Amino acid sequence: MLPRMPGEPATLPAVTTATDTLLDGTHTVLTPEYVEFRFTLAGLYSRFLAWLLDSVIVVVISLAVILGLSLVMAAFPGVASALGIVVYFLVDWGYGITLETLWSGQTVGKRALSLRVIQESGVRIGFYHAALRNLARPVDRLPLLYLVGGVTALVSGSQQRLGDMLAGTIVVRERRLKVPSAINASGExxxxxxxxxxxxxxxxxxxxxxxxxxxxxxxxxxxxxxxxxxxxxxxxxxxxxxxxxxxxxxxxxxxxxxxxxxxxxxxxxxxxxxxxxxxxxxxxx
Incomplete structure (x- = not known):
């Protein structure tokens, strides 16, 4: 990020390595103060791994809840099976919406892979954005393993699946910068x-x-x-x-x-x- 003086072309600092840019691409946001933020977009491979980890967690939670319902409603196996399907969809949608809202665009999988969902403007997402992008997942998953979402992300300039386009969000890679233990302010x-x-x-x-x-x-x-x-x-x-x-x-x-x-x-x-x-x-x- 760096300021741009009026009348001069925008330039970018070397805050992202060339390898990151080639592999994942970048997304640039220019603020009204002529300060540019350059975000490294998350690649499909890292996003897939994050989704895989989240899917395992969703399945484990769903199976635990369904098993509990089966034990409680053993006399009504048909009702328990129907409730199990409802529970899975509620957990599947609720998991992403809840965590991305509370963790500012992260789930367990995204946090493990150092990924984060943000708005296209570069600011954090809220409940509205998390809900839109997660409710669109059934379409992105068609016909299998996010084929629609993956193809859409490949042809999109910012690697957005349909849910991201609908919510106006992007998925970026977080750089873990260590906060210095002391900032030199000697003399002041x-x-x-x-x-x-x-x-x-x-x-x-x-x-x-x-x-x-x-x-x-x-x-x-x-x-x-x-x-x-x-x-x-x-x-x-x-x-x-x-x-x-x-x-x-x-x-x-x-x-x-x-x-x-x-x-x-x-x-x-x-x-x-x-x-x-x-x-x-x-x-x-």
């Missing part, structure tokens, strides 16, 4: 200790927080030109969002790092403690 402990600054940072929207943290985590992956332009745009945006002027001695990148440090309590630099009275006395002896 006074600003981090300012209650006004910290309180305004805490009021940033979820989108703005993710934007700041992503930029901080991936800044070393960017070329210098892209890095300077990205933090220049972020610095201006943060001044508007916080309604605070950036200190003149701070660069845009350092300003963004301080905001990230305020967002992550464990990442704030702890200033050295002054010596205690007893220690001072001991040293003077």
């Amino acid at each position: 402990e006074g600003l981090l200790a300012d209650p006004l600054f910290v309180s305004r940072v805490k009021r940033l929207s979820t989108e703005e927080r993710e934007l700041v943290l992503t930029a901080v985590l991936r800044r070393d992956e960017l070329r210098m030109e892209a890095r300077l332009r990205l933090f220049a745009a972020l610095g201006a945006r943060l001044q508007d969002a916080l309604a605070m002027e950036k200190p003149a001695h701070l660069s845009d990148e350092k300003w963004t790092l301080l905001v990230a440090a305020a967002l992550l309590p464990n990442a704030r630099s702890t200033p050295p403690r002054p010596p205690t009275r007893s220690a001072s006395s001991a040293s003077s002896r």
